Amino acid sequence: MNQQLQGMTDEQAVEIFKALSNQTRVNILQMLKNPNVHFGTQAHIVKEEGFEGGICVSDIRSKTGISQSTTSQYLAILQQSGLLETKRIGQWTYYRRNEETIRQFEQYIRERL
Amino acid sequence: MNQQLQGMTDEQAVEIFKALSNQTRVNILQMLKNPNVHFGTQAHIVKEEGFEGGICVSDIRSKTGISQSTTSQYLAILQQSGLLETKRIGQWTYYRRNEETIRQFEQYIRERL
DNA sequence: TAGAGATATCGAAATTTCTCGATATCTAAA
DNA sequence: TTTAGATATCGAGAAATTTCGATATCTCTA
Numbered sequence: 001m002n003q004q005l006q007g008m009t010d011e012q013a014v015e016i017f018k019a020l021s022n023q024t025r026v027n028i029l030q031m032l033k034n035p036n037v038h039f040g041t042q043a044h045i046v047k048e049e050g051f052e053g054g055i056c057v058s059d060i061r062s063k064t065g066i067s068q069s070t071t072s073q074y075l076a077i078l079q080q081s082g083l084l085e086t087k088r089i090g091q092w093t094y095y096r097r098n099e100e101t102i103r104q105f106e107q108y109i110r111e112r113l
Numbered sequence: 114m115n116q117q118l119q120g121m122t123d124e125q126a127v128e129i130f131k132a133l134s135n136q137t138r139v140n141i142l143q144m145l146k147n148p149n150v151h152f153g154t155q156a157h158i159v160k161e162e163g164f165e166g167g168i169c170v171s172d173i174r175s176k177t178g179i180s181q182s183t184t185s186q187y188l189a190i191l192q193q194s195g196l197l198e199t200k201r202i203g204q205w206t207y208y209r210r211n212e213e214t215i216r217q218f219e220q221y222i223r224e225r226l
Numbered sequence: 227t228a229g230a231g232a233t234a235t236c237g238a239a240a241t242t243t244c245t246c247g248a249t250a251t252c253t254a255a256a
Numbered sequence: 257t258t259t260a261g262a263t264a265t266c267g268a269g270a271a272a273t274t275t276c277g278a279t280a281t282c283t284c285t286a
Contacts, residue, residue, distance in 0.1 A: 010139060017133040020226075022274085026127060029226060057233060070275055072234055091232050091283045102226070109222050113133075113142060113215070135244085170263060183245055185264055204253045204262050
């Protein structure tokens with residue numbers, strides 16, 4: 001049975017709940033929903049290289065009020081849960097939402113919770 | 114602006130994420146979705162007093178493999194987050210899902226996350 | 227190849243969560 | 257009113273999370 005039919009496991013869902021059990025991490029996910037609104041024209045929003053909408057760590061940090069190391073860790077937690085995807089381009093690491101996981105998470109809540 | 118239009122706050126949603134960041138508590142919420150399936154005919158499923166579908170703490174405990182005190186605490190966490198509602202009838206405390214909160218939570222995930 | 231900027235990782239202290247057994251409280255029944 | 261059963265609360269030790277500053281690593285450029 002393939003992943004499309006199977007959907008998300010309970011374990012994956014609990015990892016996502018853990019990732020979201022922190023207001024700052026929820027805020028990060030929400031800000032990345034509309035990068036153009038939350039990050040100004042001076043921000044480095046990726047428009048090429050097949051990673052459109054990606055925002056670099058320091059731009060995200062400047063919106064959160066937490067330290068650089070905590071920002072990096074929070075982004076790793078969100079990425080490991082599947083909610084974000086990441087790509088290194090040059091010296092920057094860009095993060096953006098993984099809409100496919102978010103869609104599966106919505107489906108889990110709707111059908112399995 | 115009333116609650117219906119306003120929807121759930123970020124703070125309420127984070128409380129729910131915390132409540133669900135534990136596999137046993139997720140299991141409890143899932144079992145309460147279909148009490149007749151998960152709790153046998155010997156279970157005390159409320160059918161009167163306006164609290165249909167409610168299950169008492171000891172029946173829930175017998176399905177979870179955790180201690181009585183932990184079961185009681187987990188149910189309190191779920192109730193305080195709004196996911197469960199509770200009613201004392203005689204010497205039993207019954208818990209059941211609060212489908213209205215769950216619906217608002219689904220809406221939050223869909224529209225705000 | 228040395229330096230600067232961006233990000234990741236490490237180590238640690240403070241706080242929170244997990245989970246239990248013991249005990250207290252509440253209710254019905256003898 | 258004493259007892260028994262159901263549930264809640266308390267106190268505590270172990271584990272996990274939070275969050276930081278310091279430091280390491282990576283990449284571009286001088």
